[in-house]
Each structure stands twice: as structure tokens, then as C-alpha cells.
Amino acid sequence: MIKNISQLDQTLGTGDARGWAKKVGNELADQMSHLETPGVERTGETSKTFGDFLQDSIGKVNALQNDADVSMQKLASGESRDLHETLLAVEKAEIAFKAMNQVRSKVIDAYKEIMRMQI
């Protein structure tokens, strides 16, 4: 950093503006490196976005529906004789689907709300 006004006068006075700018830049970089907490690893990972989260959820709901379908097919063909297992799988899939549907409604509502905002 420029330590005092006199130094500035001196530098500017000699007309070496580029050299001065370079000096300031180096000083700044030097300062920045002192701000970093020593010992913390900087990883290349970015945090999950909301979009990723939605994709995961949709995948899970789909998987539950497939499980329910397979369970029903097995019950119909006599391969499985577990009534309660099938009914539970169907309920799980239905609840997951309805929950996801609610999320979808909320997301659409939020989107509409934002679009209505006056900039």
C-alpha cells in the first residue's frame, strides 16, 4: 500500500504510472494471501444445486413406482404371497408421488411469483 502521500507524489511525479499500478497490484495480491486461513484445503467441489436435488428426488420417486409395479406383478402371478409388502410398496410410491407433486406446485408458484416482481 502507498505508505504516505509523499511516496505517491514521488511516483506520480516521475510519470511512471504503469510501474505504480503494477506495484499496487502486487501489494494487493500479497495482502490477499495473508487473508487466507492457513491449513484449509481448497477442493474443486461445488455445492449441489437445487436442480441436482430435484433430479435426485424424481429418480427416487420413479424407483419407488417401479418397485411397486414389480411387487404388484409378482403378487398377480403368485410369485409373491406377501400382501402387506405389496400394499406397503404401493402406499410408499403413492405418497412419494403426491409429495413430489406438491413440491412441483410450490416451485411453479414461486416461479410465477418471481416473474410478477417489478424490476
Next chain:
Amino acid sequence: MDLLTSLRISASGLAAQRKRMESVSSNIANAQTTRTAEGGPYRKKEVVFGSEPARDSFAEILEGELDEKAQTVHVTEVVNSDKPPILKYEPSHPDANKDGYVAYPDINVMQEMADMIEAQRAYEANVSAVNTTKSMALKTLEIGKN
């Protein structure tokens, strides 16, 4: 529709068992009858069951998928038993023959009671079948109702 045919089959079972009950009741009531309109003592009645395909017309068999495997039942005939009557020595009886013997029907009332219970059991089984069929039909109507 298959379930309607099922009802018809069960109905035939109920009718057959009812006929059987009729003969059993008649036998029990007449266990001591020594005089009948046709002459001679009462003869024990027996029912003979026979089965026949539930789908009577050929067209039904062609369009159905069960061929003739589903069978109704009916009473083919009611026979008078040809067991010889039991002779008891009762010379004072108005129906005694010249040797003093009276001819009684060869009816074992205990046997008839057992037959009666069996007929009742079979009747109830057919009633249960009717209820199951009816319940299935009603359940079918519930498809899509919510």
C-alpha cells in the same frame, strides 16, 4: 359372464340338497309306515345325483373358455329302495300277514339323521359359495370407484 354361471351352478347344488332333504324327511317321517297307497310298507326314498355341463348350448361352450369342466348337479332320479322290508312278529297288528308278521320299512333312523346333517352341511357350503360369488361380483363393480 362367468360369475353368473357360478351362481347358476350353486343354485343347482342348493336345489339338489333340498331334494335330498325332502327324501330324508320323508324317510324319517315314514319309518314306521306299514301301509301305503301302492300296497305294502313304505319304501325308503333315495336320491341319485348326476352332474352335467353348466353351459348347455353349444354356442356358450364355444365362446366360453372353460369347455364343459364347470358342472351343475341335479337329481337324476328319486328311487324307491328295493331293500326287502323288515318283518316283525306282531300278530295283533292290523297289517299283520297270515303268519303274524308285519312288514316294516328297512329305514335306519340314525342313518337318515346322518344323511340329514350331511345334506345340511352341503347346503351351507353351497350358500357360502353363493355369497363368495356375489361378493366378487360386487367387488368388480368397485373398480374405478374412489
Next chain:
Amino acid sequence: MDVNDKTFRALATSLKFREMRQELMTGNVANAQTPGYKSVKLDFEEALARATDVDGNLSMNASDERHFNVGGGGFNNLEPEVYEDPNGIVSENGNTVDVEAEMARMAENKIMYDTTVQLINKKLGLMKYALNSEK
């Protein structure tokens, strides 16, 4: 999910076969004392399992519905197995019906029938729900 998907067709087909089974069982019960009558049974589970082919192991994929299904068979031409019960205990008049066993089987068939209708209704309900929420 559509009304023609495999699960719907498996469930609907099982309903049809259970109705047929009920018809045969009423015949057995009605003829429980008919001399010479042989108890009949109906099996559809194996044929349905092959058509449903849950694990995908049994058929080759057909690219067009009009192509013949090798092994899988599809649901359209399913034949149940109707046969005289070989394990029937023969009574003195030649009858092989066991009334109590028939009643038990009838009860089981009915429970499975009811459950199947319930599952069909659940799937239909979910589809209607999804349609209704398309606002």
C-alpha cells in the same frame, strides 16, 4: 404409467382367471356328492408369470407389437390349465371332492381377488390425481 402397462394387464388378467377358478370351485361344491364326479382345478399362475416376465429373462425383445413374441407370449392368448385334481381322495362312490378344502381355496381366491381390485383402484386413483393436478 398408462392403462395398458404391464402391471395393469397382469392385474386385470389375474382377475379374469380368478373368476374362472371360482366357477369351477362352485361346480366342485355343488357336485360334492355326485357319484363318479372328479374335482377339477384351475392353475393360471405359471402362465401369467411367464407372460409378465418380471425379471425380463424369459423373452426376447420385440421391436414392434406385431412381431411375434418369442417366449414372453404377451397377455392376449393366455390359457389357464384346467385339470382333474390328481390328489383327490376317492370316496366309495368315486367322488374326489373335499368340500372343506374347496371352501378354504374359495376364501383365498376371494381375498386375492379383492386385493387385486384394490391395487387396480390405487393405480387408477394415482393416474386421476396426476391428471387433475395439471393446472
